[in-house]
Amino acid sequence: MQSSERIRVLLADDHRILREALRSVLSAECDVVAEASSGEQAVQLVAQLKPHVAVVDISMPGIGGLAAARQIRRRSPACKVLVLSQYEDEEYVLEAFGEAHVAGYLVKTDAASALLDAVRAxxxxxxxxxxxxxxxxLNRVNFATSKLSTAPATDHLTRRESEVLKLIAEGATAKEVASRLGLSPKTAQAHRENIKRKLALRTTAAMVMYAIKHKLVRLD
Structure with missing residues (x-):
């Protein structure tokens, strides 16, 4: 990989030794442009340095990883956030993909072997x-979506609604959905509300789970 193609990464974790280990793993294909030890610092550095990917620990001093991810999404939407966590509880994962709109979730015990794959993805x-x-x-997704057995199937959505649902499940904000599909923000929001009504979904996390269940998005 040529230097011009290398992925620019920010590492955010309050443990220096772990950051050094992650930097070593990433060095083959990525440039670690900065390191942060708190959520606030991560948000500021991402805004200043504009990395492609921010690897953010879920438990850090200050605002924490998920709150930092939400702020990064608002202030630096081009940066993809990969959460690094010691927690394997699916509730954390659903919150991360739902409210925080992260692009990936990596458990620390898998970090050494899977970090590069996760950053690439x-x-x-x-x-x-x-x-x-x-x-x-996926078991949680199957359980949650089984409650929707009486709701219309995905093919009851219009083509445009399916496109909107896919983008939402991939983490796109309302503004990004509108931009990528050539819609006004008002129209994009109307499609979102129609999807929720047709599929009896109340939250973004539920929309993500539904899209995964019906294979509108990939899990790598």
Missing amino acids: VHAGRRYISPSIAPVV
């Missing part, structure tokens, strides 16, 4: 879920 615009928790998360 989110940089390419795909979602990433750590292999060790994927079965648990």
Whole structure:
């Protein structure tokens, strides 16, 4: 990989030794442009340095990783956030992909072997879920979506609504959905509300789970 093609990464974790280990793993294909030890610092550095990917620990001093991810999404939407966590509880994963709109979730026990794969995936615009928790998360998805058995199937959505649902599940904001599909923000929001009504979904997390269940998005 040529230097011009290298992925620019920011590392945010309050443990210096772990940051050094992650930097070593990434050095083959990525340039670590900065390191942060708190959520606030991560948000500021991403805004200043504009990395392609921010690898953010879920538990840091200050605002924490998920709150930092939400701020990064608002202030630096081009940066993909990959959450690094010691927690394998699917509730954290659903919150991360739902409210925080992260691009990937990597468990620390998998970091050494899977970090590069995860960074490559989110940089390419795909979602990433750590292999060790994927079965648990998919079981949760199956359970949650089984409650929707009486709701219309995905093919009851219009083509445009399916496109909107796919983009939402991939982590796109309302403004990004409108821009990528050539819609006004008002029209994009109307499609979002129609999808929620047709499929009896109340939250963004539920929309993400539905899209995964019906294979509108990939889990790497």
